[in-house]
Amino acid sequence: MTPSIRTFSARLAESAKLIEANLEALLADNARHGEIARPPRLMAAMRHAVLGGGKRLRPFLTIEAARLFGGESPGALRAGCAVELLHCYSLVHDDLPSMDDDDLRRGRPTVHRAYDEATAILAGDALQTLAFEVLADPDTDADPAVRSDLVLGLARASGLGGMVGGQMLDLAAEGRYGAAAMGEGEVRQLQMMKTGAILTFSVEAGAILGRADAGARQSLVEYGRALGAAFQVADDILDREASSEALGKRTGKDQEKGKATLVDLLGLEGAKRECRRLVETAEAALGEFGDRAQTLREAVRFVAEREV
Template identity: 65%
Template sequence: MTSTQGSHASVKADAPVDAFSHRLATVADAVEAWLADRLTPETQAGEITRPVRLMEAMRHAVLGGGKRLRPFLAVETARMLGADTAGALAAGSAIELVHCYSLVHDDMPAMDDDDLRRGKPTVHKAYDEATAILVGDALQTLAFEVLADATWQPDPAIRADLVLGLAKASGLGGMVGGQLLDLGAEGRFGPVSLTVDDTLQLQAMKTGAILAFSVEAGAIVGGATPDERRALLRYGHALGQAFQIADDILDREASAEAMGKATGKDKDAGKATLVDRLGLDGARAECDRLVGVCEDAVSAWGDRAQILREAARFTVARKV
């Protein structure tokens, strides 16, 4: 395995004219390189072999696309707290592996049944359904392998905190549970009528939990105090909610070409969204309110939190 403890071990904090766009692209490039180094055919210590087809399909699922917002949040939160970003880059990349696994499974016929992801065939289309299931399984377990590896975080207490946090955010009471609630909201398991609060809970689990943990992971690596961690969690939860609402707006308004995947499917499937509950204008107003919550949550850090403030604005203003 090629080591990334040289040029890709940390992310330098340059300050160009458009700092946010530069930082987002810089972290995305670092994450891409970091993940590419993990997803190689060479067998690692403790492994018997890496099946070629599985590794090719994993690379298809992970590499070559995406904003890498989740690792960006981890890296930028740690950077704001004055920590070296090497540990945050590894933690954020582990979160990205879980995110990619969730997309592979979400795209499958039994779930959302999508043929395109980031402008290319979904894994079950490019390979087959059985391979896609195993790709998701392998990406999930690799994520926890990364978090448990002392190479990236020597402090065992921090490693344990990261593993526990990602398990909770991605599992029964987080992303996976939220996905099940989302399927139920389509009426798959019987008639259902969701309130605004029901919809918020569903979205906080399915999408928001992983985004919020991305911020928390940066706080853990960055050595945040309990009060700082609570403030950053408040930021993360508001950001996760705003992200999902903005995503629902894009599903209604953006083209499939711009999004790199089918749009309008949520409405056709009867999925629960705040756009349905509040209307487009109401949903946009709620996004604006949540950006205000994000900005207030990181106000104690002053200018050091500028990138996180801009991340909240980017989340609701993005076009893809």
């Protein structure tokens, strides 16, 4: 890991502390205005899913993207936390026996193992709806048009044309519904939907909160797409090269299920070259922002070079 990436990692870790504190507050036991009660077992499962682990990259990207436009407000932190809640819901459901059937997440038992399958399903449901509640709350932004744009963006990124649709394609890639052979274009589409869409929205949310013009917002979307693709390629490389202990989750799952990744299609060295190309694409998209976007440049390098 290069010195600049080590410095960035320290900054990311410092930001994660603030994000963690806000997530803890959102997942407190006390019922909020408009709620009747918060069932203790459900809250415990939600906290197990969200707290005590993770780099908090997605909310960090939201905060840093908003900062490009002077949007250093509590709203960026809240919007980032909403994206993280949505992301954690997806992990809970992805780990279920009917999906990837995983026992380990972030070095701890998955929610359905720590509690039970029904509780895990409900915890995921509750995290998803809480994410949209946070975005729709006036505390996130006083302008209803901005809040509507945020809700619409997260819904599209996480729904049938984004993450959920990508998960459906992922299940099909395992051969559950017939022929499973996938070409490079199909693998890229799957990964863009399942992983990339939420990462892209994490960046775009900052542009929305910062009232970016259409050109600047599109530049950040292009950056987010390249970052999301680099993230997945790097993840596939780590799945081959890192240990389960280092990653805190089971490795080699795609190989076990015969599911193609870009590592399979391009080879390990080819996948590493593709990752570097995506980093260059992401950095080029930030050209108009100059030195103000240095942290975002470091973020995509971190994504590509991370070791866990």
